[in-house]
Amino acid sequence: MNKLQQWLKSRTFHYSDFADIGKLVKIKKRKGLKISLCFPTLNEEKTIGKSVIVMKSELMDRYPLLDEIAVIDSGSTDKTMEIAAKFGADTYLASDYLKEEGTCYGKGENLWKALYLLKGDVIIYVDADISNIHPRFVYGLLGPLLIKPDIKFVKAFYNRPFKSADNITPAGGGRVTEILIRPLFSQFFPELTGIIQPLSGEYAGYREILTEINFPIGYGVETGMLIDLHQKYGLDAIAQTNLDLRIHRNQSVASLGKMSFGILQTFWNRLAKYKEQPLLTPDSLTLRQMTSDKDDYNLIQHEIKEKERQPMSQVKEYQNMIKELKKNDNSRK
Amino acid sequence: MIKTNHPKNTVETAEQKEKWRAGIREAREMLLGNLALLAEYPAQTFYERKRAEFILSRYAEMATVDPTTDRMHNAIGLVSGKTGKRNLLICSHMDNQFNLNIDQSINVSVDRVQGAGVADDNLGIATLITLPDIFRKLELELDCNIILLGTTRYHGRGDFEGIRTFLKKYGDRIDAVINLTGLSLGSLDYFCSSRVRCDIHCELQEPEIESSWSRMSESNAILVANEVINSLNSIPLPKKPKTVLNIGMISGGERYSTVSHDAHINLEILSDENSMMDRLCEQIIDNCTDIAAKNGANITCDFFGRHEASGLSSSHPLVKCALETIKDLGYKPRTEYSSTQITVCLAQGIPSISIGLAEGTGGSSNRSFIELDSLEQGLLQLITLICKIDKMGNLANE
Numbered sequence: 001m002n003k004l005q006q007w008l009k010s011r012t013f014h015y016s017d018f019a020d021i022g023k024l025v026k027i028k029k030r031k032g033l034k035i036s037l038c039f040p041t042l043n044e045e046k047t048i049g050k051s052v053i054v055m056k057s058e059l060m061d062r063y064p065l066l067d068e069i070a071v072i073d074s075g076s077t078d079k080t081m082e083i084a085a086k087f088g089a090d091t092y093l094a095s096d097y098l099k100e101e102g103t104c105y106g107k108g109e110n111l112w113k114a115l116y117l118l119k120g121d122v123i124i125y126v127d128a129d130i131s132n133i134h135p136r137f138v139y140g141l142l143g144p145l146l147i148k149p150d151i152k153f154v155k156a157f158y159n160r161p162f163k164s165a166d167n168i169t170p171a172g173g174g175r176v177t178e179i180l181i182r183p184l185f186s187q188f189f190p191e192l193t194g195i196i197q198p199l200s201g202e203y204a205g206y207r208e209i210l211t212e213i214n215f216p217i218g219y220g221v222e223t224g225m226l227i228d229l230h231q232k233y234g235l236d237a238i239a240q241t242n243l244d245l246r247i248h249r250n251q252s253v254a255s256l257g258k259m260s261f262g263i264l265q266t267f268w269n270r271l272a273k274y275k276e277q278p279l280l281t282p283d284s285l286t287l288r289q290m291t292s293d294k295d296d297y298n299l300i301q302h303e304i305k306e307k308e309r310q311p312m313s314q315v316k317e318y319q320n321m322i323k324e325l326k327k328n329d330n331s332r333k
Numbered sequence: 334m335i336k337t338n339h340p341k342n343t344v345e346t347a348e349q350k351e352k353w354r355a356g357i358r359e360a361r362e363m364l365l366g367n368l369a370l371l372a373e374y375p376a377q378t379f380y381e382r383k384r385a386e387f388i389l390s391r392y393a394e395m396a397t398v399d400p401t402t403d404r405m406h407n408a409i410g411l412v413s414g415k416t417g418k419r420n421l422l423i424c425s426h427m428d429n430q431f432n433l434n435i436d437q438s439i440n441v442s443v444d445r446v447q448g449a450g451v452a453d454d455n456l457g458i459a460t461l462i463t464l465p466d467i468f469r470k471l472e473l474e475l476d477c478n479i480i481l482l483g484t485t486r487y488h489g490r491g492d493f494e495g496i497r498t499f500l501k502k503y504g505d506r507i508d509a510v511i512n513l514t515g516l517s518l519g520s521l522d523y524f525c526s527s528r529v530r531c532d533i534h535c536e537l538q539e540p541e542i543e544s545s546w547s548r549m550s551e552s553n554a555i556l557v558a559n560e561v562i563n564s565l566n567s568i569p570l571p572k573k574p575k576t577v578l579n580i581g582m583i584s585g586g587e588r589y590s591t592v593s594h595d596a597h598i599n600l601e602i603l604s605d606e607n608s609m610m611d612r613l614c615e616q617i618i619d620n621c622t623d624i625a626a627k628n629g630a631n632i633t634c635d636f637f638g639r640h641e642a643s644g645l646s647s648s649h650p651l652v653k654c655a656l657e658t659i660k661d662l663g664y665k666p667r668t669e670y671s672s673t674q675i676t677v678c679l680a681q682g683i684p685s686i687s688i689g690l691a692e693g694t695g696g697s698s699n700r701s702f703i704e705l706d707s708l709e710q711g712l713l714q715l716i717t718l719i720c721k722i723d724k725m726g727n728l729a730n731e
Contacts, residue, residue, distance in 0.1 A: 049441030050369050057366030062394070062466075083443055087362060131438045132373060247438070 008194045008297055011239040015136040018143025021063045027146045034067045036120030040110035041071050044128040045078040051133045052087040058135040070118055072110040092117050108221035115211055127201035132247045141204040144239040152209045152237040153229050156202035158246040180260050184267055186287045191235050193288035198226055219259040220266025227270045356470040357712045363466050368459040372437040378428040378491040382406050388462055388483045395465045405498040408483035412465055419477040420506050421722055425457030425513040426487035447702040453695040456515035456703055458483050460690055475723045492638040496674045509651055509722055510678045510685035516695050518711045519664035522671030522687040523652045524644020525679055526603040529610050529636055533598040536631045555585045557630045558596035564620040574606035607641045643679040651684045654721045662710050
């Protein structure tokens with residue numbers, strides 16, 4: 001726990017730590033890095049135009065931080081690609097590339113093909129459905145990668161705008177994270193419970209590590225990526241940045257069910273890959289959840305041992321009681 | 334007597350205009366980026382501080398702009414000219430009437446930008462803060478100083494307090510003013526009527542029983558307000574000088590079941606003749622006094638936002654130059670009484686115009702939009718106008 005708490009302190013950032021974009025540009029130039037931004041899309045015509053405009057105007061035209069902005073699309077039937085191209089993004093239809101590898105459809109497929117299509121040494125992935133898009137979604141993720149040499153992958157997390165009755169802000173993720181991922185991580189990969197929002201769709205990493213891991217093509221891409229990077233490069237190669245508020249479409253419970261189903265498959269695959277006796281005994285029975293007080297993030301632990309009661313019919317006193325009742329019945333007859 | 338330098342002497346060559354168009358096209362994304370980011374800083378009138386800080390940070394990022402602010406949180410940026418002998422103020426208001434519950438995020442499609450506040454007037458303020466970038470792209474170096482001013486407290490009770498405060502300090506140094514509004518390309522304001530606004534508050538004594546059946550047949554504040562409205566409608570208004578009394582908003586009451594205790598009427602009087610104002614204000618007060626006495630109510634009339642009729646004529650070089658620029662772009666100029674903040678500048682004798690930047694539809698809903706193609710024309714209009722004014726001689730009022 002101490003190690004995890006220590007990691008939390010040294011590897012958790014706020015986007016405002018990196019708001020001096022000019023400084024990031026200097027570091028990028030000094031290191032001779034190319035940086036690519038990828039928007040994976042499927043029917044995002046309502047938000048893609050603004051996303052491309054904001055990133056291009058602020059992080060290419062005003063500050064030359066990004067070298068390319070690309071949209072990799074799963075086959076939108078709306079004007080996503082047309083709008084993205086009009087405002088200066090490079091657009092790719094995922095199914096047109098790497099055909100010899102077969103065709104799959106899903107966000108993970110687009111992220112995977114980005115490694116083939118984009119030129120950057122650093123790749124930043126940002127979902128295209130964010131209505132309050134802002135340059136911080138990029139520089140907040142890039143900052144730790146450029147400034148701390150041992151950090152290779154950065155994950156976003158966001159403020160959750162609600163407070164509990166005792167005025168403590170629950171700092172965790174959404175419903176799927178808190179109901180599915182966090183309990184699973186707590187049991188099988190406890191070190192990963194320090195990641196505040198493991199399912200967030202925004203992250204950035206060096207090409208050299210992203211090209212060495214599998215990419216689940218569907219809902220499990222974020223979960224699989226985190227577990228693989230952690231296993232291969234250790235927790236210290238991973239960091240996280242608070243990007244403040246993220247406003248996006250809310251998903252229905254049915255969609256979350258589908259998402260959970262996909263994530264579970266990825267998770268079982270990782271258990272089989274990394275655990276000697278998968279599924280038999282959890283490594284831990286401590287659930288770790290997040291709280292925050294302003295920017296101070298803390299893990300709280302709950303020992304949760306699920307005990308089970310035997311069938312009532314096997315309880316001696318119950319058996320005696322039943323015997324007694326029957327006896328009384330018989331004597332009345 | 335005014336010394337007129339005919340603007341035709343400074344008409345830009347076709348080649349130069351084409352170069353400008355290309356530069357404007359390049360800068361358009363920066364403008365749209367600013368438009369998108371402005372939506373992240375809500376700025377309801379009196380609560381503009383965060384947006385002002387964003388605008389100032391934008392100025393600070395540009396080496397050519399010297400940023401400063403004042404007690405009204407106006408966002409002021411100075412772009413120094415080569416000679417700096419004259420000061421051209423380019424302004425737009427940063428506040429709007431949207432509370433935090435209104436989603437102000439924008440949606441960009443192939444041919445339009447849509448969202449609450451985009452057209453009126455976030456486009457104006459976005460253009461203002463992108464101007465130094467446009468100057469840089471077009472490699473424009475002007476003789477005169479350009480003062481960029483994002484003003485606060487424009488709407489309603491704000492009563493142009495932002496620009497009033499700015500002009501109190503710097504008014505005597507301003508040679509001309511261009512006010513930027515989102516809509517509509519081709520519109521040109523350069524004169525205003527005399528105006529006064531009035532908030533009428535009708536109030537009844539607090540009832541002993543909140544929902545008394547017996548009291549419902551008696552007067553209530555809404556009925557009193559109704560009498561006030563009838564009396565306002567019965568005030569004779571002359572056609573010459575043209576005078577208008579507009580009841581813009583009403584509000585009052587609390588629930589279906591209660592006798593209304595409060596009602597408000599918000600109105601504006603406009604006239605070509607300043608002297609009409611005192612007469613009309615007096616008549617409104619007299620009418621309200623009578624109605625209050627007959628109904629056992631308190632009625633207060635709060636007059637504010639008064640300014641005198643003033644303006645330029647179409648022969649003024651600034652107006653001539655603007656009319657010609659609009660015509661050159663293929664638009665028919667539309668002139669109208671101004672209700673923008675240039676009324677304050679005109680009242681101080683500063684040559685001032687207000688122009689629109691794009692075609693589209695305004696309003697407070699998220700159906701409000703601007704057409705992207707027209708925006709390019711709007712920016713070309715602004716740049717042409719600035720360059721022409723820069724080369725003009727005397728701009729003193731007639």
